[in-house]
Amino acid sequence: MGLRAGLLGKDSRSGNGATRTVLVVLVLLVALPAWLVAEAVIDRAEKLSAQDAYLRAGAAAAAVGHVASHVVDDASFAAVLARRWMAHRLSGDDSARRETEQMMRAIISEAAAGRTTLANIIIAGPAGETVWHSDPEIRPFSVADRPYFMEAASGQQGLPVSAPFAGRATTQPLFAAVARLEDEAGRFAGIVIASISPRDVSARLAQMTPRSNDVVAILRQEGELLARSHDVASLLGLIIPLPAEAVASLRRGGSFTFRQANQVSGRDQFMAVQAVDDTNLIAFAAVDAEAEMEAMPMLRGAARAAVLALSAGVLLALLFGRVARRNMALADMAAVLRQGREQVERLHAGLPVGLFLLDVTADGTARLLYRAGGAQDPPEDALRAALLEALATGTAGFEWVAPSAFAPRPTLATSLHRLSIRADGGGEVVGYSRDVTAEREAAAQVEAARRELDRTLEAAPIVVFRVTIAPNGRGTKTYVSRSIERLTGWPYDRINAPGGLRAIFDPPQAGYTGDRTLFAGADEWSKDLRIRCADGRLLAVKVTLTVIARLPDGSADAVGYIADVTAERAADARAIAAARLASLGEMSAGLAHELKQPLQAIALAANNARTAMRRDRVDVAEQRLDRIAGYTQRAAALIEHLRRFARGVDEHAPPQPVPLAEAVEGAMALTGGTLREAGIEVRCTLGDPSPVVMGHLVALEQVLANLLANAGDVLAALPPEAPRWISLAAKPAADGFTELRVADSGGGLPGLVLDRMFEPFVTTKGPDRGTGLGLSICHGLVVAMGGRIAAENGPDGAIFTIHLPDAPAAAPADLPASSPAAEGGNG
Incomplete structure (x- = not known):
């Protein structure tokens, strides 16, 4: 019995232990998966809360982007009015200018009603001085030292927004949207400054953040803070660091969300940044992560408590049933769902949609x-x-x-x-x-402005057009103003059709040159071309193209204009011809000497030949006749050169290979006699063989003859003991050009004259000598040949440096320059 009882007791204790083990296992089998599921659910809830926070931050950033776009739109409209004001000022239309000023002041007056954030509008001239201010009581001042002025003066386009700065006519800090102003020739004419109040913009942003720890702001792409919903006065201009991924996304015009500690408050925040289209601005929004996720620790604790309760419930269910456990779990889940719904509804209520x-x-x-x-x-x-x-x-x-x-x-x-x-x-x-x-x-205002611009361009004296240059260098016209119809007589629909604009150029393929030049990397191109009108006339026009954007795919957008320069070119041709004839007149004494010398030699040789014939010295007579023939050829060559020089060059003839030695020889034929009479030594160092450049022989002779004649006049006035020499030296230059330097020992040019040397009517000669057009015409001739000319003072005297493009390597074999007909017209 004792053994049996002992055995039963042992079995009972073993059964109780087994039961406890089974209960523990059952609890673990239920509790462990429940714990893992709860953790997964909470992690999912945290992710959803984070996603909702990112969505809220992204929506807030989009709303901030709309605010920034409105601010830039106001500034853009101010820039349009400023350009109109500048055009009226240049044209002298004071009535239209005053009307434009009233419109700009009306924009500023709307700031008091909260309809705009512009603090003032300022127009500055090309030197930085303010020429107009929306507040007439503000005295003029200079903005030349402002970075935004320097950037606009150096060619920056668009409407960039500047960094914050202290206003010179107001105590409050400002930032500005700055646009470059240009005159009709495309030259820098000043800037328009639309100053924006960070305080007013921040007031708008403050209405979008109902929670004190949420922040919305507007930044520059460089990270500088321009406006903020809270504490903008103390943080204005602060650099807000952004992750590298965010910066890369913004450069592509996109958006980016991330989570990091606030630089100012140190609080953990969900952040969203978004590039504002067509500006250098970034919309920034930060949602307080601690507020968004404040329920998560409680929820995680509640979930863990629920797991413990669930485990206890399992144990109780094993003892008392499963009903109470299920009811408790459902109640906990309902509470969590209610709390999550309330948070989502609170988030959605704050969105501007x-x-x-x-x-x-x-x-x-x-x-x-x-x-x-x-x-x-x-x-x-x-x-x-x-x-x-x-x-x-x-x-x-x-x-x-x-x-x-x-x-x-x-x-x-x-x-x-x-x-x-x-x-x-x-x-x-x-x-x-x-x-x-x-x-x-805003879109309607832009469309109205576009229509107004079209009407303005239609009445303009030039033709404005726009082209898209493909990666293969081929350009496609995308716009041409209706003034082309008035200029050429061709119907606008025909010109606006594909290929219509190029077809009226003479020759048609001439219009492609600018496209290829810009495709090769240049930002600007300008050239004189010809256009055939509907009535058959040929107009001389100047075509100018400027790249306004280069796209990642290798294409480029360019804008240009066509200006009728027919009368101007005709006047230039008459001036060149007059200057050429005037040069012949000034050199007439030296030319007479050059002709008189061979004629005297011919007369002397003829007398000697007659004497030899009388003495039956036939061999001596033949020598004198050969000498007469040589002098005759020399005189005939000089007369032919004078005839070719007086006739000039066909203005439409393309550049041809010209040996520099031949051009120098021609110039010396015109001026050599005068220079020798004045005792002037001419030193030539052109190389062997001499360089061959692209240009026109007669034009280059005219340039060199003018420079030699001017140097001769200066040297002739020197004291007898002073050195008198002129040197001509050629050498290769960079980028496929040849450099020709013409220097003298005349002591140099006055500083005031040197700065304006190539302007018309600038001369150091007396009123009875010269017109002051010679060097101006020389400059035009060199530029027309694709070269450039510059003047400076050297140690001994003036130095003129001419750069001309090299002729192709194969060109010297077929040089046409030696033929007078190659340079002249049709007689």
Whole structure:
């Protein structure tokens, strides 16, 4: 019995231990998966909360982007008015200029009503001095030392926004949108400064952040803080560091979200940044992570407590049943869901849009599942059609005008996105509506400004056009102003058709030169061409092209203009001819000497030949006759050279290979006699063989003859003991050019004259000698040959340096320059 009892006791203790083990195992089997599931659920909830926070930050950044766009639109409109003001000022239309000034001051007056954030509008001239201020009581001052002025003066385009700065006519800090102003010739004419109040912009931003720890701001791409919903006065200009991934995304014009500690407060925040289109601004929004995730620790603790309770419930269920455990779990889950819903609704209530979730049937009938925000309901018919489109394609959108007692009535845009699709053709669709009234008004203003610009360009004395240059260098016209019809007589529709503008150039392929030049890397191109009019006339025009943007695919956008320079070129040709004839007149004494010398030698040789014939010295007579023939050829060559020089060069003839030695020889034929009589030594160092350049022989002779004659006049006036020499030296230069230097020992040029040497009517000669046009014409001739000319003072006297393009390597074999007909016209 004792043994039996002992055995039973041992079995009972073993059974109790086994039962406890089974209970522990059961609890672990339930508790461990429950714990893991709870952790996974909480992690998922944290991710969803983070996603909601990122969505809220992204929506806030988009709203900030709209505010920044409105600010830039105001500044852009001010820039349009400033350009109009500058045009009226240059044209002398004071009435239109005053009307434009009233419009700009009206914009500034709207700041008091909160409709604009512009503090003032300033127009500065090319030297930086302020020529107009929206506040007439402000005295003029200079902005030449401002970085934004230097950037605009160096060619920066667009409407960049500057860093914050202290205003010179106001105590409050400002930042500005600055646009470059140009005159009709495309030269820098000044800037327009639309100053913006960070305080006013920040006041707008403050209305978008109901929570004190949430922040929205506007930054420059360099990271400088321009406006902030809180504490902008103390943080203005602060550099906000952004992750490298965010910077890369912003450069592509996109957006980026990330999480990091706030630089100012140190609080953990969900951040979103978004590039503002067509500006150098960044919209920034930060949602306080601690506030967004404050429920997560409680929820995690509640979940863990629920797991413990669940474990206890399992144990109790094993002892008392499973009903109480299930009820408790359901109650906990309901509380979590309620809390999560409240947080989501609170987030959605702060967004500047109306959100909704619909369950849609296949026929477009919708049942509202969720709604947040205060936007009005869209029209039923338009919504039904858009829902069917969203079910079919995944997305849909439409705009509509909301009913309102006030004018103008607001315009709203509704966007729909399909979340799920069922087998019966229905599904869930999420959508949002936002107010786009301001955007549409801005677009209407831009369109009105564009129409006004078209009318202005139609009346302009030039033709404006725009081309897109493909990666292969081929340009395609995208715009041409209607003034082309008045200039050429061709119908506008014909010119505006593909290839129509190029077809009227003479020759047609001439228009492609600019495209290829800009494609090769140049930013500007200008050239004189000819256009054939509808009545058969040929107009001389100047075509100018400027690159305004180079795209990543290798293409480029360029804008240009065509100006009629027919009368100007005719006047230039007459001036060149007059200067050439004037040069012959000034050199007439030396030329007479050059002709008189061989004629005297001919007369002497003829007398000697006659004497030899009388003495029957035939051999001596033949020598004298050969000498007469040589002198005759020399005189004939000089007369032929004078005839070719007086006739000039065909202005439309293309550049030809010209040996420098031949051009120098021709110039010396015209001026050598005068120089020798004045005792002037001419030193030539041209090399063997001499360089061959691209140009026109007669034009180059005219340039050299003018330089030699000018140097001879200076040297002839020196004291007898002073050295008198002129040197001509040629050597290769960079970029395929040859350099020709003409120097003298005349002591140099006065500083005031040197700075204006190539301007018309600038001369150091007396009123009875020269017109002051010689060097100006020389400059034009060199530029027309594709070269350049410069003047400076050396140690002994003046130095003129001419750069001309080298002739192709194969050109010397077929040089046409030796033929007078190659340089002349048709007689």
